[in-house]
Amino acid sequence: MPSPPLRQxxxxxxxxxISALEEGARPAAEVIAFGDARIDGRLPGGGLALGHxxxxxxxxxxxxxxxxxxxxxxxxxxxxAGRGELVWxxxxxxxxxPGLAGLGxxxxxLIQVCARDDDEALAVLEDALRTPGVAAAFGxxxxxxxxxxxxxxxxxxxxxxxxxxxxxxxxxxxxxxxAGSAAATRWTIGPAPSEPAAGEPGLGPPRWRVSLERCRGxxxxxxxxxxxxxxxxxxxxxLVADLADRHLAPPPLRLAG
Amino acid sequence: MSxxxxxxxxxxxxxxxxxxxxxSPQGGGEQIAAPFALIASDxxxxxxxxxxxxxxxxxxxxxxxxxxxxxxxxxxxxxEADPEGDHAALIALVHWCVRFSPAVAADxxxxxxxxxxGVDHLWGGEAALLDDLLDRLARQGIPARxxxxxxxxxxxxxxxxxxxxxxAAPGAEAELLAPLPVTALRLEPxxxxxxxxxxxxxxxxxxxxxxxxIARRFGAAVLTRLDQALVxxxxxxxxxxxxxxxxxxxxxxxxxxxxxDLARASRDIAERLCARLLAEGQGAGRFELxxxxxxxxxxRLAIGLSLPGRDAGPIARLFAPxxxxxxxxxxxxxxxxxxxxxxxxxxRQIGLESIGETARxxxxxxxxxRLANRLGEDRVWRAEAFPSHIPERAxxxxxxxxxxxxxxxxxxxxxPVRLLGRPEPIEATxxxxxxxxxxxxxxxxxxxxxxxxxxxxxAEEWWRRPPGETAPSHVRDYYRVEDDTGARxxxxxxxxxxxxxxxxxxxxGLG
Numbered sequence: 001m002p003s004p005p006l007r008q009x010x011x012x013x014x015x016x017x018i019s020a021l022e023e024g025a026r027p028a029a030e031v032i033a034f035g036d037a038r039i040d041g042r043l044p045g046g047g048l049a050l051g052h053x054x055x056x057x058x059x060x061x062x063x064x065x066x067x068x069x070x071x072x073x074x075x076x077x078x079x080x081a082g083r084g085e086l087v088w089x090x091x092x093x094x095x096x097x098p099g100l101a102g103l104g105x106x107x108x109x110l111i112q113v114c115a116r117d118d119d120e121a122l123a124v125l126e127d128a129l130r131t132p133g134v135a136a137a138f139g140x141x142x143x144x145x146x147x148x149x150x151x152x153x154x155x156x157x158x159x160x161x162x163x164x165x166x167x168x169x170x171x172x173x174x175x176x177x178x179a180g181s182a183a184a185t186r187w188t189i190g191p192a193p194s195e196p197a198a199g200e201p202g203l204g205p206p207r208w209r210v211s212l213e214r215c216r217g218x219x220x221x222x223x224x225x226x227x228x229x230x231x232x233x234x235x236x237x238x239l240v241a242d243l244a245d246r247h248l249a250p251p252p253l254r255l256a257g
Numbered sequence: 258m259s260x261x262x263x264x265x266x267x268x269x270x271x272x273x274x275x276x277x278x279x280x281s282p283q284g285g286g287e288q289i290a291a292p293f294a295l296i297a298s299d300x301x302x303x304x305x306x307x308x309x310x311x312x313x314x315x316x317x318x319x320x321x322x323x324x325x326x327x328x329x330x331x332x333x334x335x336x337e338a339d340p341e342g343d344h345a346a347l348i349a350l351v352h353w354c355v356r357f358s359p360a361v362a363a364d365x366x367x368x369x370x371x372x373x374x375g376v377d378h379l380w381g382g383e384a385a386l387l388d389d390l391l392d393r394l395a396r397q398g399i400p401a402r403x404x405x406x407x408x409x410x411x412x413x414x415x416x417x418x419x420x421x422x423x424x425a426a427p428g429a430e431a432e433l434l435a436p437l438p439v440t441a442l443r444l445e446p447x448x449x450x451x452x453x454x455x456x457x458x459x460x461x462x463x464x465x466x467x468x469x470x471i472a473r474r475f476g477a478a479v480l481t482r483l484d485q486a487l488v489x490x491x492x493x494x495x496x497x498x499x500x501x502x503x504x505x506x507x508x509x510x511x512x513x514x515x516x517x518d519l520a521r522a523s524r525d526i527a528e529r530l531c532a533r534l535l536a537e538g539q540g541a542g543r544f545e546l547x548x549x550x551x552x553x554x555x556x557r558l559a560i561g562l563s564l565p566g567r568d569a570g571p572i573a574r575l576f577a578p579x580x581x582x583x584x585x586x587x588x589x590x591x592x593x594x595x596x597x598x599x600x601x602x603x604x605r606q607i608g609l610e611s612i613g614e615t616a617r618x619x620x621x622x623x624x625x626x627r628l629a630n631r632l633g634e635d636r637v638w639r640a641e642a643f644p645s646h647i648p649e650r651a652x653x654x655x656x657x658x659x660x661x662x663x664x665x666x667x668x669x670x671x672x673p674v675r676l677l678g679r680p681e682p683i684e685a686t687x688x689x690x691x692x693x694x695x696x697x698x699x700x701x702x703x704x705x706x707x708x709x710x711x712x713x714x715x716a717e718e719w720w721r722r723p724p725g726e727t728a729p730s731h732v733r734d735y736y737r738v739e740d741d742t743g744a745r746x747x748x749x750x751x752x753x754x755x756x757x758x759x760x761x762x763x764x765x766g767l768g
Contacts, residue, residue, distance in 0.1 A: 062744070067675045067768030068744065070768065071768050084620075085620070085621045094677060096648075096766060098652065098672035099671075099676070101666035102668075108640060108641050111621070111637065111639055112639065113636060127624060127627065127628070128624060131620050131624040133616075133617065133620025134620065134621065203745070204708075
């Protein structure tokens with residue numbers, strides 16, 4: 001058995017080899033870092049990869065309203081806002097721009113597109129992702145099947161931005177059967193009770209219960225994130241609590257000397 | 258200012274006393290020889306409204322009593338006049354005439370004006386254009402007269418009273434108009450009658466009379482009409498679409514109908530117009546492509562650009578998906594393309610300082626154009642703040658690539674991420690008036706309120722309602738609340754406690 005450092009190095013080189021095989025011949029993609037090693041360490045490349053699309057879903061009524069999820073992805077894409085155009089594809093035009101502006105999002109630059117059905121929304125999202133100059137494209141769709149997901153991925157590779165798919169059934173009803181997904185990461189987003197600063201009345205900054213369900217080349221995890229107070233576009237979130245499955249990620253052993 | 262107008266060449270076209278351009282049941286076959294008249298009731302008396310050539314040859318005239326006419330010519334075929342149908346047919350002719358010039362004005366009840374400035378060369382001259390127009394009308398069974406002159410008034414006079422198909426050379430209008438009767442000046446009938454009674458029967462005589470005397474005796478309107486006819490004064494015409502010099506036309510010796518031919522024609526004509534736009538440093542925001550069929554119908558397609566453009570390729574690509582809607586019928590003989598919203602567009606230098614970053618013209622603008630033309634212009638927008646405190650009115654939609662013109666977003670008034678199109682009623686339990694509810698039921702589920710903020714009182718905009726319609730029940734107290742899962746809601750209570758109606762609770766936003 002090799003000594004631990006050697007083993008670590010070999011593991012790292014194997015991981016790099018696997019990711020190189022997965023990514024093809026492309027160089028390592030740029031990422032949006034959360035700014036906290038406890039999250040970034042679980043994502044390949046140390047953050048949410050650009051040139052890919054990411055899937056976000058809610059549970060229960062959130063799957064119909066998509067309120068917490070929309071706020072989360074708007075906040076998540078803040079580091080991209082200065083880089084280019086922003087497109088949001090809707091099926092139900094209930095996105096309220098002043099609410100997005102309250103999250104620091106440049107809502108008056110956002111181009112909103114209302115599609116008539118899921119297929120049209122996916123086509124518009126694909127078209128937007130393929131367009132040079134688009135930094136982030138958001139899409140609210142019920143489901144992305146494997147073919148559509150693959151097409152989105154190809155569009156991301158041709159374009160200059162990242163895709164954010166919010167799974168939403170905007171008019172209620174039964175959800176479609178789930179198929180496999182080609183997303184780079186898959187997240188479940190839900191609201192979490194906020195905590196205003198001590199002694200202050202009212203509501204605190206919004207919080208989300210965020211769970212990374214699937215991550216190609218990385219590890220899953222769960223956290224509670226809060227919108228950071230200062231208008232810091234580089235780090236839109238503050239980690240409040242790590243809900244990660246402890247058995248999957250054992251804390252590093254501390255050796256006493 | 259008058260320079261531009263005097264150079265305009267107008268065709269005034271006169272449909273000589275045609276009963277109606279609508280094909281009437283009496284109009285065909287051997288009955289063409291029978292005298293025909295339309296009658297209409299004028300203050301209880303049935304009078305002739307229009308007569309055809311056969312009837313006119315028998316001495317019948319417009320305005321004659323129908324009973325007198327029937328007594329004189331028992332074989333007269335009559336029908337009810339249909340002025341509205343005539344007008345609709347005239348408007349249809351206006352649309353048909355766009356194949357000759359984009360600027361066509363209806364001159365009710367029976368005339369058309371075409372501004373043919375700058376388009377006659379497509380036919381090889383004004384006379385050739387006029388011949389083509391009148392021959393085509395004649396083939397459709399519409400008898401018509403026409404003339405070309407430097408002003409609408411002169412063209413009108415020549416078409417109705419001059420030699421048919423007269424083409425007045427620039428500056429020759431006064432000479433051609435001099436022998437015509439003064440009724441050719443579009444005067445009030447009483448004024449014309451008075452002029453004739455006083456011996457001023459010809460336009461030449463009137464033009465030779467001192468102007469101040471004419472104005473004193475007959476009013477300034479006569480002078481205005483005279484000047485308009487003699488190309489000395491301008492006249493505003495109500496064109497069915499604004500006159501544009503940005504117009505291209507492709508005519509085919511052999512009518513086309515195959516889809517690939519339509520696609521090629523739309524590309525060719527776009528290249529032709531865009532080359533002119535490029536040469537003059539202009540770009541256009543809207544293009545209208547029209548396919549003129551052999552049977553006289555025109556099928557129009559329009560596309561809009563978010564930023565003015567003049568690249569033929571993208572424009573033809575935007576038209577491409579619409580071409581399948583075009584029904585070529587028996588074939589398409591003419592294709593026209595008109596550019597609107599033309600404005601100066603600077604030449605762009607590509608690929609020097611902007612390496613690595615994408616110009617809006619290359620990236621987002623074509624995307625917005627594709628989406629707006631495919632989904633509809635109202636489905637692609639950008640939100641902008643509007644100075645109103647009513648949440649529904651605080652956001653307006655603007656075209657996607659316009660620069661921000663309105664105020665910045667208001668800070669300090671938190672708003673939800675989702676705003677419901679119409680508020681949904683909820684059952685709320687609020688033990689203390691003016692306090693947020695402790696729990697509420699929405700969509701059959703009880704939600705316990707953990708934290709809340711408010712109220713933010715929003716009164717209605719009383720200045721937008723008629724006086725007396727404002728009511729306390731329109732006052733809304735908004736609360737931001739969070740339930741025990743952390744989900745956020747934007748609720749309001751409509752109405753005040755102690756009023757005639759108990760207040761009601763509504764859910765207006767989420768997140």
